[in-house]
Amino acid sequence: MTTQLLHAAENVSLTRPLLTVANLRVSFGHSAPTVRDSSFELRRGECLAVVGESGSGKSVTARALIGLAGTSATVEATRLELDGADLLTLRERGWRTVRGRRIGFVLQDALVSLDPLRTVGREVEEAIHAHQPELSRTERRAQAVERLARAGIPDAERRADQLPHELSGGLRQRALIATALAGDPDLIIADEPTTALDVTVQAQILDLFEQLKAEGRALLLISHDLAVVSRLADHIAVMNHGDIVEQGPAAQVLLAPEQDYTRLLIDAVPGGRSPRLAAARETVVARAEAVTKTFTSPAGHAHAAVEDVSFELRAGETLGLVGESGSGKSTTARILLGLTQPDTGHVEIEGRSWAELDNRQRVAQRRAVQVVYQDTLGSFDPRYTVARVLGEAVGVAGTPRAQRRRRCADLLDAVGLPSTVLGRRPIELSGGQRQRVAIARALAPQPRIIVCDEPVSALDVSVQAQVLDLLVELQRETGVSYLFISHDLGVIHHVSHRVLVMKDGRVVEHGDVEAVFGTPQHPYSRDLISAIPRIATQKEVVTV
Incomplete structure (x- = not known):
């Protein structure tokens, strides 16, 4: 068997599938199968994208193809073949000759x-x-x-x-x-390879995968983002709760989906400014004036993380902050939050500069500026229930002890969660539920400003859409302002009134989001916006 895999015939027709999967079924113990009767084929020089949300079975499918589903997994299939060789008969020693040499991961x-x-x-x-x-x-x-x-x-x-x-x-x-x-290898399996990357870097990685396809390699791309896979995929298989609910040529799946679930994924891709976005007010709630912050490395090298940055944030406004990793976004956010002291310049919250406040005043002002992070699981104490997480926040906000549980339930209701969640710990919640709890915690002191630092980048596309809609609705109801940081420019376009584009610690462009996205003036802004992945329209497909 090993010899058959290592010395597959070189003159096989390109029409013959390199990978054949028929009725793949993966289960763990006595629980219901995680993957049920999944079938697909993949040829050299082609890309098959397997898309779906967390828990749909995408990654389990990928790991089953390289013998890494786990010792407790039972893998069954009518056919599971690479270049005509039966992978189901391989033991661990045989798999070692396949991983890396025939299949890269x-x-x-x-x-x-x-x-x-x-x-x-x-x-x-x-x-x-x-x-x-x-x-x-x-x-x-x-x-x-x-x-x-x-x-x-x-x-x-x-x-x-x-x-x-x-x-x-x-x-x-x-x-x-x-x-x-x-x-x-002949086949490369890429499991969410671009999810955490900036939009320009993401585009570069997709370009690299296209080159690998052109060399004749087959590519199995695992992703929850249909806009990303639309650039690369020849065929798409959509998974939901362990089943492939739809598959076919990429253009067919993206432009004429047959299943409601596929349409839900496509509709969840952010596109343009949200129609529910309320108009911002004229009142300025935060102002940064010529802020500069320099860090020195252990080797003594100085690096300006933020240089001469100025902006205003108005009541009821979302100010989007974009730029690649290392552009200064997070340092700017920490300065606004009063967690990092700038070397020069200052930040005012409702007319009061952080630098002018004593410790007691800083604590009081910090209640007006809250934050929602990307990694909600890491920002919660894993030992705490939701009741304790929110109870501490409402206690700090001054809510009397007798009223705290009622206030916690009201906060959960505001973010669309039932009060039964109060008894659970963060690990027992889904990613979307945890992010809603994080938003509820930030709302507890009734802040004027919430800094949203990559708050949806770790979420499935449909859950991401729900959280973005929630943030827009809360802004309409409360008038809260957001400084919204994201590497996903589609998200920024959807929720922002204005946008700041940062590069190497400096603001290179700012203005109304429609103006910046429609007619960017700086070359760097143009590069960022041109790299945004999006699903092609029917007209564009016909033109091509």
Whole structure:
């Protein structure tokens, strides 16, 4: 069997599927199957995108294809073949000849997937050594640099000697792809490879995958974002609760979906400004004046994270803050929150500068400025119930003890959650529910401003749409202002009145969101907006 896999006929017609999956079924213990009777085919030079929300069975399907579903998993299928060879008969030793050499695997979080104590060059070298143990260390090094360069990493010789944390998110993801390419595989499985990346870096990674397709490799792309996969996919399979509910050519699925669930995913992709967005008021609730903040590295190198940044935030307004990683967005947010002191310049909240306040006054002012983070699970104490999480917030806000549970229930009602959630812990909630609890906590002191730092980037597209609609509705009802930070420009366009574009710590463009997105003036803004993934219209498909 191993010989059959390693020496598949080279002259096989391109019309013959490289991967054949028929009636795949994956279950764990005695529970209901996680994947039920899924069938699809994939040919060389093609991309099949498997889309769906968390828990739909996408990643379990991908792991079953490389024998990594888990020791407690039962994997069954009528056919599970790679190049005509039966994968169901493989034991662990046989799988080792398939993983990396025939099938490469790319995960989402490169910082976690790469060894933090080993250079990226050594990471790739190890993968090469697993498939070609006869190579000398010098030969492995040369091949590792070549793989890094092929993955689009500039100055690969120098980058090979860097640790993962010394690389940007995009370069780390390219290093992970280089590792997947180490064995020169026929098939690459990419599980949410662009979810955490800036829009321009995301576009670069998709370009790289297109190059790999052009080389004749097959690509299985796992994603919850139909706008992303529409750029790359030849065929799309839509999964929901373990079933493939719809599949077909990409244009057919995207432009003429047959299932309600597929239409729900497509409709959830942000597009244009929300029609429910209320008009902002003239009252200025926050003002930043020529703010600059410089950090010094342990080696003594100074870096201006924020330089001469000025803006105003009005009552009932959402100010979008966009830019790539390292542009200064989060530092700007921390300065607005009073958590970081600027070197020069100042921030005023309702006319009062943070620098002028004593400790007691700062505590009181901080109630007016709350924050919602991306990682809600990490921002909650895992030992606390929702009742305790919210109870602390309403207590700090001055609510009498006897009224706190009623206030907590009212806050949950405001964010669309039942009071029964009060008895649960964060780990027992879905991602969307946790984010709603985080918003409820931020609302507890009745703030004038909420800083939203990537509040929906970790959510499924339909849950993301629900949370965005909730934020818009709460703004209409309460008049709260948002400083909204996101790498997803579609999200920014949907919820913002105005937008600030940051690059290398400076604001390079600002203005009304429709003006900036419609006719961007700065080249960097144009690059960002042109990189936004979107689903093609019928007219565009016909033109092509």
